[in-house]
Amino acid sequence: MSSKPKFAVIGGGSWATAIVKMLCENLEEVGWYMRSPYALEHIKQQQHNPNYLSSVEFNVSQLKLSNDINEMVEYADYLIFAIPSAFVHAELEKLTASLKGKIIFSAIKGIVPETSLIVGDHFFTHYKIPFNDIGVITGPCHAEEVALERLSYLTIASADTQKAETVAKYLRSDYIKCSISDDVIGTEYAAMLKNIYALAAGIAHGLGYGDNFQSVLMSNAIREMKRYVKKVHKMKRDINGSAYLGDLLVTGYSVFSRNRMFGNMIGKGYTVKSAQMEMSMIAEGYYATKSAYELNQLKKNKKAKTPIINAVYSILYENKDPKKVFKKLTEKLN
Secondary structure (H helix, E strand, O other), rough: OOOOOOOEEEEOOOHHHHHHHHHHOOOOOOEEEEHHHHHHHHHHEEEEEEOOOOOOOOHHEEEEEEEHHHHHHHHHHEEEEEHHHHHHHHHHHOOOOOOOOOEEEEEEOEEOOOOOHEEEEEEHHHHHOOOHHHHEEEEOOOHHHHHOOOOOOEEEEEOOOOHHHHHHHHOOOEEEEEEEEEEEEHHHHHHHHHHHHHHHHHHHHHHOOOHHHHHHHHHOOOOOOHHHHHHHHHOOOOOOHHHHHHHHHHHHHHOOOOOHHHHHHHHHOOOHHHHHHHOOOOEEEEEEHHHHHHHHHHHHHHHHHOOHHHHHHHHHHOOHHHHHHHHHOOOOOO
């Protein structure tokens, strides 16, 4: 691999667009794959993504654009996946190019539904990518604030800290700070779980609960996250760190949070289907809720205590009345 590795971003949404923007601050060329040939042509002609973060203007001469995922895999040394977890399996099925020797970083905050695995585990299990060649990019960081160049923080996690440092080097800028972690599994599970808790925060808001309850909900959520992550991967970690608590807070409270927005609609009486149709973006928490709940149930006697996840699951997947479910939940929080 050259001293200046090639990077490609897989995905056409807001977070993918934000990551491409960050990389363009430091690299002469950035690969960018998205499915839509229309969107790619629009970027070539108008210098911005027509569907997401359209205020971000790109120097098109910096971009290597393609709607062929195999072309991007062959081009890049580092592949950053930033597509909704629900679409990971379908996109990877298009692969004919080999992932051997590639460094895979996931910026996906969810679980692959077909395998019930976090993205890193999916690549390790089904594509035989060595664990040292897998990493995670997590927040607390919203794409919309990256577009506005507001000061934001990222956590870059990898078992190989040198690879994490390499990714951090090309994401850093005046408005992006990066820290390094070796907790690949913990940060990825935390990134998935915080979407469920943001969904819960949205439901609470939609039901009319106030700031006092929201603070109790978030306090219980970080403790629930700690219990859950400890069950799946026990190691020394500070759950109050930015990658865990920080990411939870910004997703639970921010007006940019699509999961909070989705939950708010559910709390106000929307059905799951109508809320999904109303939103133009994927709320990862919807898929994460099912996977996290079912994974915990498989542990039987080793289950983590997860009243918030259980409550959200019963609303989304068992069609329980949000008002009744949250009334019961309030008795379980402290």
